[in-house]
Amino acid sequence: MSHLQRPDAAVEALVVHRNPLLRAGITAALSSVFRVRDAGNAALSTTGGPDRPRLVVADHDGALQALGAATRRVSPGPTGAQAPQWLVVSPAMNGGRVRLAMSAGVLGYVHASCSLEELCDAALAVAAGRRYLCRTAAASVAEGWLGDALTPRERDVLRMLCLGLDNKSIGLRLGVAAGTVKTHVKTLLQKLDARSRTQAATEALRRGLLDEPTSDFGELAGDLQPRRAVDLPATTQRVATRSSPLLGLAGA
Incomplete structure (x- = not known):
């Protein structure tokens, strides 16, 4: 100090x-x-x-x-x-x-x-x-900052991926072919250094990439009815707690 x-x-x-x-x-x-x-x-x-x-x-x-x-x-x-x-x-x-x-x-x-x-x-x-x-x-x-490297369409796909939608469902909502969605997902996995859709969703949430909706996605959000949620690890579903000197001081 x-x-x-x-x-x-x-x-x-x-x-x-x-x-x-x-x-x-x-x-x-x-x-x-x-x-x-x-x-x-x-x-x-x-x-x-x-x-x-x-x-x-x-x-x-x-x-x-x-x-x-x-x-x-x-x-x-x-x-x-x-x-x-x-x-x-x-x-x-x-x-x-x-x-x-x-x-x-x-x-x-x-x-x-x-x-x-x-x-x-x-x-x-x-x-x-x-x-x-x-x-x-x-x-x-x-x-x-990785979020700046994602295109608006990749953000839309990532949001729906986090909701548990498969490629076909995402394609229907975005008006593109399932193969196109598959390409976007592959690119997202590479950019997020993830090996699976679940890991990609976990990384996106951890890095705060989905806090602000894109304009394209805003019109679609109300129509989304995800059939299942991505099964995120427990460490992502709850706020991580670590030993804090402040808590020790509070109990002093």
């Missing part, structure tokens, strides 16, 4: 994380470098006015909801009031989630299993107006 300057003691950080254990751990960890306030599940609107914090630490969904509400708010904030900077601490991580949060206005994103020192470094950087991604978040964003 030596390379980052500690803020003035008056700088306030607000913790609004929905996970009570993580919230307690974050509050305890940041109390050494900020004047921290645990707001529970309170919305950002409760922090309005001249005393609004410089830093808000939240979960992914809470941050997106609050930032979306702030964007829709008609009345401006107090004159001269500085909008808080946002840091997300999340136990779930993929490139799509991270990119979505950053595009919404979040400056920092760290995994819930990060060290206490890294959390403080991230909070200090974000409070100073600088972006911060932990190694896991940065890697997930880098992996997610």
